[in-house]
Amino acid sequence: MLGQGLKGGAESEGRDYHSGMKPFAAELVDWTRTDHVLLDMDGTVLDLAFDTHFWRDVVPLHYAQAQGIALEEARLRLEPYFTGLQGRLEWYCLDHWSRLTGLNLAQLKAAARERIAVLPGSEAFLDAVRASGRSLWLVTNAHRDSWQLKMAQTGLAGHFDRILCAHDFGMPKEDPRFWPALRAQHGFEPQRALFADDSLPVLRAARDYGFGAVVAIRHPDSSQPKRVIEEFSAVDRLEQLLPIA
Numbered sequence: 001m002l003g004q005g006l007k008g009g010a011e012s013e014g015r016d017y018h019s020g021m022k023p024f025a026a027e028l029v030d031w032t033r034t035d036h037v038l039l040d041m042d043g044t045v046l047d048l049a050f051d052t053h054f055w056r057d058v059v060p061l062h063y064a065q066a067q068g069i070a071l072e073e074a075r076l077r078l079e080p081y082f083t084g085l086q087g088r089l090e091w092y093c094l095d096h097w098s099r100l101t102g103l104n105l106a107q108l109k110a111a112a113r114e115r116i117a118v119l120p121g122s123e124a125f126l127d128a129v130r131a132s133g134r135s136l137w138l139v140t141n142a143h144r145d146s147w148q149l150k151m152a153q154t155g156l157a158g159h160f161d162r163i164l165c166a167h168d169f170g171m172p173k174e175d176p177r178f179w180p181a182l183r184a185q186h187g188f189e190p191q192r193a194l195f196a197d198d199s200l201p202v203l204r205a206a207r208d209y210g211f212g213a214v215v216a217i218r219h220p221d222s223s224q225p226k227r228v229i230e231e232f233s234a235v236d237r238l239e240q241l242l243p244i245a
């Protein structure tokens, strides 16, 4: 039930962190064995509600206007693209979507920037990781235009030692070749690293690569209900991994 997410945290085996009854989930991570924290951006540090709104409302609306079709028709036409590209780098590529739709998506995203938001407790977690002296990297599948806009809007860039973008490695985090490629350029010890993300395929790839701790985010989108996650150790939000020992 607890899943295989936490290697090196045997003391937490068999305890139910999914019930939501415990005030802290700090025991999910053995901080004495963690030197390095790697975090996803959308749905982990930032509220995925922005992306949900953008792709579900903004893009279909502008596509409908540009094509002179009804909103529902626009959604129907876009749907196969969404499902067909999931898990591939193109899915995260604004240029690709701009070509596909004929819309300037970077511009549309910038126009909607007011809705970009940090998940509650993220900043407290980032501050605590930095204060503990551990290195902190943001590792995102998001397109450069997207993550730069979001960092500018939230002012969070300065919290990270590095911001690494999957597009610079030519493959998304879901790809088993991703972590070896990243590590070849940016050395770190996976057994002594914690990785948190809201995407199960991404978490599986990280687990398979041998991260010391892999943690799923249960409530990545404030506009949607919390999810039930059984495959990985999970917290509603990053803040629940505090305090850092």
Ligand SMILES: [Mg+2]
Binding pocket: 040, 041, 042, 043, 044, 197, 198, 199
């Ligand atoms: Mg994410």
